[in-house]
Amino acid sequence: MDYSLLLKPGQTTGRSRQHGLYEALRAAILAGTLSPATRLPSSRQLAQELSMARNSVIYAYEQLAAEGFLLADRSGTKVAPLKLGSSQTPPANSSVSLLSRRCQPFAARFSDETLQAFTPGVPSLADFPIARWQRALARSWQKSTPDKLAYGHAAGEDVLREAIAAHLRAGRGVVCDASQVFITDGTQNSLDLCARLFADAGDTAWIENPGYTGAANAFIAAELNITGIALDQDGIAPQETDWQTAPPRLIYLTPSHQYPLGSVLSLERRLMLLQQARKYGSLIIEDDYDSEFRRDGQPLPAMQGLMPHAPVVYLGTFSKSMFPALRTGFMVVPAHLAAMVENMLSQCQPRGRQTEQSALAEFINSGGFSSHLRAMRKLYAARRDAMSEALNKHLGGLITIYGGSSGMHLSIALDHAFSDQAISEAALKQGLVARALSSYTTGNQSPVNGFILGYAQVPCERMDEKVKQLADIICSAK
Template structure:
């Protein structure tokens, strides 16, 4: 190759002086792309910094800084007395861009996934994520408008002024000691669960808890009883751990234990939502609870109890938690502050049996990134000062009012179209559709009108006999609920009209 005395001509580089992007960054990126793409061959001499600066209309200092960055990356070699050259290493064999890659350079080849994840993505991945801003009838959103923000802001400001090691460090892997004590006290007095602070582990939300339990207790292919329909987050977390989910039907008494035994007597873990079945809302009877505990003890299996909204009962007093009647030591209780406070906290906890405490302590120290200590400390004080209990009482009244608004509006406007089921707790309920209306079609048509109703199928591993919708009421005020029912009534009527014509024609 004939060397050019002045180095390669780099007139293709365009510098936009009006751009907010620094000139030096533009030059560095352009040179780097020319070298990696092969437009400038390895070993080729580059222009002197003064020459390139004059040609591009930039300062020499800018060019020197760009060259220094590329030298640090090994893309340019500087030779004393000879100048700067493109690294010869770029002439060696390198992975090539696939011929069908787009202009962005991103390959269109399908990534190779684990078998469990490939199955999960194919089965559940294409469904769009639900909107997570308040609107009728989004599920899993608490009443943001009723949260005591002034008290919370005061506590957060206080803990941000705490010792910097506490605020900025990694924190205790198992969780902030004050929060663990506060949660243990709350569970003893409000949920009837005898427990100690060292059995509590703080995690980044309930879904992290489910994934952690699956990672610690399951081998790929282990069989897990799972309510069908059931909780989406837990389902996805356990699938990611390689669990073989066994869809066990539920009825008005909760998970059908006899069906679970018929499907998989050798189960390794069972997942249940006994206080308010997700999504159907049933409360697991005491008989079923004892049957489940007995089945787990005989199989040597663990039980995960998800008490995702158990704080928010109204009407009659709820049955005790499964954990509170457990004498087998096999129940892992998972709670979250996403509903009782707000979701962006990403704060949950596990109460594990004594036999697992040391195991989870070691796992937390090695693998769990933890939640910011300042947030944990603020929540602990929020509980200790009594604000949490006051907030829960207020939310119970608010959710009862919003549930009543939904049921009253549905009774007036949805007769014959959707049978809304009253509930005694939580932030959502369900409604049953007549056979001629498709829950999937209703959900799609409602979304086009900016209301969100979730089909039961979204929560199901295998098809169920239930043709219905999940309706969230916690996150919106009664006027918006009533307006949403009006829109839903029009959607259902529009979909029902062709079906009636076909039936009569």
């Protein structure tokens, strides 16, 4: 056999000479090119054939023998009798079959939409006060000590938990102290934790219909049974038969700004849900994802604070109020569960980024966070108005607009029988993100046909141009 054919060009040159030979022989054995019991040339003979030092060959032989690929005795060196698979081609569907059943629904390719026009849920990153944040980080690192480089407290840094609790009590009417606040890696991480902490596989979880797919994904991954509950003008509207036939363990809600349609859950409905949840032993997950950006009056108080010991886990995030790459959110759990949640997280989910958490606490306590929120409320109000005006100008008579009272996106329902999925795909090819509302439907209910359009990243002076581009795509589908 011509052993030089096993070597790639340059593989046995320079410092990698001996290791290159080792890798080439190892690969040939694994591939079956060198079959079991094949006798290899002596180290002297192979060194001469490959024009390399004998010590390099000895190194390769000895290393392969130590790993069990070669057998060496007085009669020479030969390939060990390894039982290797003959086929180098993975069997059909092997990639999917190796996934757990709960993960297989997520195996399909997902389009990355970040930072394209109308991407919902992403703030105006160009308007974040980076310099002020950098100073907060620098001060935090200057004060840091070696112990801050180890794993942190499972619930997060106490200084940040205190800052969040104070902010929520003052701004959202949340009844809590710092011991109930747990720092997470964002809302999706919080949802994953809720599904694992508070429900078992096979339990029922309610979500709004249409509703946030991130919540549905977390519940699917936890092997929960999902029931979509229809909405009306006052928000989620479960019937008594829903409670009786599919009593939920978890109820996921976006009461301050329903995602994706933007309605606000009425006070009467909030109180009813709290009472029924207590009656049926359910736990409400209140996702307050963008309540800081309410424009029609002050932000509505959270459901969590409407009754003593409310059966509510309150979720919040800094991904929308600051920036997504911060990867920091939080959940506020009922007081009687706090110690048990802390114990579980201590054993299953160590935390880090103590220095960044301390910087965030300073950013909040110094007024930087509040100042940024005020500026963004004003900016987003102007961009919402610009989008509404452009939508009415270019699509008036074809759409109905929802959700302008809060947040960073509008939803539009198409009043004609277009395919929102097809239009969404066509828009993405032109650099526009128009997420199809029909994809947010759960169960057999008729889907809403339309789009979610984020306006936070689109400057007012470019809004008309971008909306017209989308309108042209929609109208071409008629």
